[in-house]
Amino acid sequence: MSNWSAPTPDGPVTGTVSVPGSKSVTNRALLLAALSGGDARVTGAPATRDTALMTGALSALGAVADTDGETVRFAAHDGLRGGSGDRPAEVDCGLAGTVMRFVPPAAATATGTTRFDGDPWARKRPMGTVLGALRELGARIDGTTDADALPFVQSGGPVRGGEVTIDASASSQFVSGLLLSGALFERGVTVHHDGKPLPSLPHIAMTVAMLRTAGVTVHDDEPNTWRVEPGPVAARDWAVEPDLSNASVFLAAAAVTGGRVTVRDWPAETTQPGVDVLPVLERFGATVTRSADGLTVTGPDRLSGVDVDLHDAGELAPTVAAIAALAGDTSRLRGIGHIRGHETDRLAAIANEITALGGSVTETEDGLVIEPKPLTGRADRPWGAYADHRMATAGAIIGLVVPGVLVDDVGCTAKTIPDFPGRWAALLGTPGNG
Known part of the structure; x- marks a missing residue:
């Protein structure tokens, strides 16, 4: 080099x-489009590594992304699915925080198993908060080297959902990741933050706004608490600013x-x-x-x-x-x-x-x-x-x-x-x- x-x-x-x-808008829109299970399109998605990692992750889970320049299309599908037996679906997180924190909650709702890994530094990035929360909500996760870091293997749902209290002071992505897939948990999800002040609160506001645009009911009237009601995610077209x-x-x-x-x-x-x-x-x-x-x-x-x-x-x-x-x-x-x-x-x-x-x-x-x-x-x-x-x-x-x-x-x-x-x-x- x-x-x-x-x-x-x-x-x-x-x-x-x-x-x-926007990378942040793009990867939220891609995930919501895939979770909808319907025909959906994201326009203005930048042709970047983070975009490719997210579309690759979703395609590995059965929501096949068709990318043409800055437009990504998803065809209707019957829900996310991982692999089976000793051949889990493979998700490469690269160094993308939105992939390593947003996709595991989505994969928890899939059928089958999924293995997550990423770049060397990604294995050092904080993951324990979101993985611990998923375990509390009923997901099954087995760390292959460290129970709170990449790489790990995750078994598919259904996920019970419910209430969970986390310390998200290391990254607002821990909250957003749980909220984005929470509507597909059996009881939805209620996330309480208990810890130091949350960083990047505007990113959580972005998540809430985009969920509502996708027809998901979200309550955020209490400080440090967000509640997503169970229900479908609407298929729609997204334009990225x-x-x-x-x-x-x-x-x-x-x-x-x-x-x-x-x-x-x-x-x-x-x-x-x-x-x-x-x-x-x-x-x-x-x-x-x-x-x-x-x-x-x-x-x-x-x-x-x-x-x-x-x-x-x-x-x-x-x-x-x-x-x-x-x-x-x-x-x-x-x-x-x-x-x-x-x-x-x-x-x-x-x-x-x-x-x-x-x-x-x-x-x-x-x-x-x-x-x-x-x-x-x-x-x-x-x-x-x-x-x-x-x-x-x-x-x-x-x-x-x-x-x-x-x-x-x-x-x-x-x-x-x-x-x-x-x-x-x-x-x-x-x-x-x-």
């Missing part, structure tokens, strides 16, 4: 971009270079936590405007430091940290201790990589303190992506201002952004290979 040379433009970055569809967390990477290009970047088709209303990047960019000193063309960010002459709580939008942390590393004042990122369990330990990764360029980053219990220091690209040590798409794009952002930044695995951006190097080059007006 060759290092990618992050391009450094001669002046402010100016342009208009279209961003692929642009991924706002990915859009933040392109908007960051305007912020750090004093440029002007427009993202087309920015939704007027959204449940995506990526929208939280807008007030953060304004705190850095950027200007945000809306027009018929889309949403535009204009960068300042000088980036101010920020003090922000990203608890509800931890996925933005690598992008915000990259901007902060280029600011003129100290920045503090708070509320993101949970991202130590994301695709990699993102707090450690951010600190390691910015420090390697000469920066000053201190890890705290729940975040980072980033002090302004001159940064220098290094030919002897590339920016480490850690197989994490958001770490790779953070390196690209810093490379806009710091010449000589190399990224060791820009290909991992295919997880959520098809051909990121080409899209980045098109915006910057540089060759695709940097």
Whole structure:
């Protein structure tokens, strides 16, 4: 694998971009389409690894996905089914949290058995909460190496369902995963969260809204409690809006270079936590405007430091940290201790990589303190992506201002952004290979 040379433009970055569809919306829509058992279609699904992993998982369970570009179709079927005997259905989770946390509850309703595994780091990601909850709800799960981690083999339903109390402070996906399939449990499901404050609450709001759109009755009027009534999931067509967390990477290009970047088709209303990047960019000193063309960010002459709580939008942390590393004042990122369990330990990764360029980053219990220091690209040590798409794009952002930044695995951006190097080059007006 060759290092990618992050391009450094001669002046402010100016342009208009279209961003692929939301990973979070896509994989929820794909799962609900498969659970409906009817003819259903998802349009705007990005041609990314996470999308392919979800369609592959659902196809392995008998809901065969027919993918044509950014459109995925499901034909009517008689319900999910696993394998039999010593030949279980095989689900590759890759490094996709939505696959490893959303598909096991769905597979619990299937007939037959299913084996789950993924990339090496996926075996280290927290899974015990959702697996323990499924056991309490009547599912049968046997860990082949560790009862609370990948890989494991799961036997199909029916699933009794009912009430379960979990600590979902490590990931809101634990709640969403149970809710998405809960209508197909015999008693539905009631999920109580008992623990530290939940991260990424907007993602749970997204789940609830999409379930209701699919005709599922969900009660969420009590704090930290969600109840899904048993019943069918309606077959329908889903349209996926642009991924706002990915859009933040392109908007960051305007912020750090004093440029002007427009993202087309920015939704007027959204449940995506990526929208939280807008007030953060304004705190850095950027200007945000809306027009018929889309949403535009204009960068300042000088980036101010920020003090922000990203608890509800931890996925933005690598992008915000990259901007902060280029600011003129100290920045503090708070509320993101949970991202130590994301695709990699993102707090450690951010600190390691910015420090390697000469920066000053201190890890705290729940975040980072980033002090302004001159940064220098290094030919002897590339920016480490850690197989994490958001770490790779953070390196690209810093490379806009710091010449000589190399990224060791820009290909991992295919997880959520098809051909990121080409899209980045098109915006910057540089060759695709940097």
